[in-house]
Amino acid sequence: MKLSILIPAYNEERTVEGILRRVADVALAGQVTKEIIVVNDCSTDQTEARIRAFQAANPGVDVRYFRHEVNQGKGGAIHTAIRQATGDYLIVQDADLEYDPDEFNILLKPVLAGVADVVYGSRFMGGRPHRILFFWHSIGNKILTMLSNAFNNLNLTDMETCYKLIRTDMVQSMPLLEKRFGFEPEVTAKLARIKNIRFYEVGISYYGRTYAEGKKINWQDGFRAIYCIIRYGLFR
Template identity: 30%
Template sequence: MTPALKVSIVIPALNEEQTIGRVIEGCRKYCNEILVVNGPSADNTAEVAAAHGVRLIQDNGKGKGAAIREAIKQVTGDIIVFIDADGSHDPDDIPRLIEPIITGEADHVTGSRLLGGSSELHGGFDEFFRLMGSAFITACINWRYRVRISDSQNGFRAIKTAVARKLTLKENITTIEQEMIMKTIKKGFTLTEIPAHEYKRQAGVSKIRLTKVWFRYIYSLVKYLI
């Protein structure tokens, strides 16, 4: 990080009281501000975040995408880093994530689990279907836009704030991650990846229920591919 570029870290959170404090403290040395966007948490996520002295935003309860869109409006930094609240991403990867933006090589950088490995996407049928679905969507994006990326779904990413605001993002749930990728490419901005390992969540349970949202991933994919 250089003094000329300020970094805002955005942590969307829903019922993550056991991990949010550790994630905040892990991120603190790499940024100028931290925003925790709290969903309708039934636990003490908001209280723990507030106790760590970060900016706390209450989202509208529509999902992670809506939380991210609200944060993009409110950040003050030149670069936004998105990181999950469950401890599955390593804050010490943040310098590598933002480096291509600082050096002018990219406008948007995603952490790739295919390049960095994942402790979360292996072991059972749910993980298998998540991995297969992610691979299918990524293959479609590569085919449509003639690019070669390996992971379109990872929530760990960095983007120039000015670019994020030009993408006019619309998705309310986790489909915002593939929307962000496709609109970055479609609008002519530069996208790259770095290897980033995904660790097993440190506590709690995943909020994604594929049986309820798989069709929204397909709908979103088709909508932004054409």
């Protein structure tokens, strides 16, 4: 089996080289191979130079690089990466250091056991390190997850998680529309409509960052997420 690791990047010059190194170093369980697909969403800093430097220093690592000439948003970068994926499964890895690539194997476990089509990594299931940051962000996340569950008849604990391990053929067959952070509720709603799909959720670590450290999501994205939950949950 092959896993496609999709890395959308926008102005991540401080972290993108480090996350590429960590992803490249991960040894996947069950003889799973990997490909790394990086989409630079028209960064205005040295993100591209850092990616090129990593490629030059690591010619044996399978890194496929794409660049948007116009900024399209995180969802738009993910759409590009999805179209390029050739693995049996895919997962999104943010270009910051909030999520730990060593935990890919935790998400792969239900897949390798033959019981899952989709595995979400939950930051709220407990048992793993979780940086303490913003109270209202946590409340907002719980509200969005609850609304998504209600519209999609699921019982997830973390709909907004970056770590969504999905069968590639399923997500490539979807007409995905959301260009920013609305990708999360949209893909969740569309996955939930697939007949007999097998959803799993596992606990993961979370090393969150502050806005001073580069966090980009804001309150406007929260309202957009509510719109997406209603739109894709009601209108099919």
